[in-house]
Amino acid sequence: xxxxxxxxxxxxxxxxxxxxxxxxxxxxxxxxxxxxxxxxxxxxxxxxxxxxxxxxxxxxxxxxxxxxxxxxxxxxxxxxxxxxxxxxxxxxxxxxxxxxxxxxxxxxx
Amino acid sequence: xxxxxxxxxxxxxxxxxxxxxxxxxxxxxxxxxxxxxxxxxxxxxxxxxxxxxxxxxxxxxxxxxxxxxxxxxxxxxxxxxxxxxxxxxxxxxxxxxxxxxxxxxxxxxxxx
Numbered sequence: 001x002x003x004x005x006x007x008x009x010x011x012x013x014x015x016x017x018x019x020x021x022x023x024x025x026x027x028x029x030x031x032x033x034x035x036x037x038x039x040x041x042x043x044x045x046x047x048x049x050x051x052x053x054x055x056x057x058x059x060x061x062x063x064x065x066x067x068x069x070x071x072x073x074x075x076x077x078x079x080x081x082x083x084x085x086x087x088x089x090x091x092x093x094x095x096x097x098x099x100x101x102x103x104x105x106x107x108x109x
Numbered sequence: 110x111x112x113x114x115x116x117x118x119x120x121x122x123x124x125x126x127x128x129x130x131x132x133x134x135x136x137x138x139x140x141x142x143x144x145x146x147x148x149x150x151x152x153x154x155x156x157x158x159x160x161x162x163x164x165x166x167x168x169x170x171x172x173x174x175x176x177x178x179x180x181x182x183x184x185x186x187x188x189x190x191x192x193x194x195x196x197x198x199x200x201x202x203x204x205x206x207x208x209x210x211x212x213x214x215x216x217x218x219x220x221x
Contacts, residue, residue, distance in 0.1 A: 004151060030207075031207075033209060041214070041215075042199060042212035042213060042214050042215055043152070043199070043212050044212070045209040045210070045211070048209060087151070087152070089151075089152075095206040095207070096154055096157070096167065096206075097152075097154070097210070098151075099144075099151030099152040099153070100151050101149055101150055101151045102151065
């Protein structure tokens, strides 16, 4: 079966750095996406990785290792507005997205 | 403002009733998707459409139907609602199946 694993919840301090991990087992791989979802709102696209390595976009970076079936999202200089759920999704061999249950990130002052 | 519009925002429905959730996008995206999101679970794909005139089944299609008569609209119909269909439903679209998906604000549906 297909499976995406993420920690259920993480807590971090304003101004700090946090790394949210995602491991996956899917039928085929055609890219990995990270989305942010604030409570009661729609998911919004953050980043996309298809090749191994680090993609940096401002305070957010995403890393991929296809051989390990592993990705992480790195958030730097945390702000209170970063409190949200972060969703990892893998595009499988049918070009459909398989979603993790999300990691709820709590930022404390 | 370009984007995806879903209606209604929320609905309480009696079991056995028929219900259509509406989704309209004005970005001329070819691909559209319907997901349900339940607490503790990831988004699950119900149905999708890669282009106008075509549809496909996702992970959890039973009890749901869709149509894609034109590029902009992708309605989701529950023929006879059951309590297990209580969920938040998100419509999404993308330029094609290779591109990131953009989501509507969701419909919160409760089946009693």
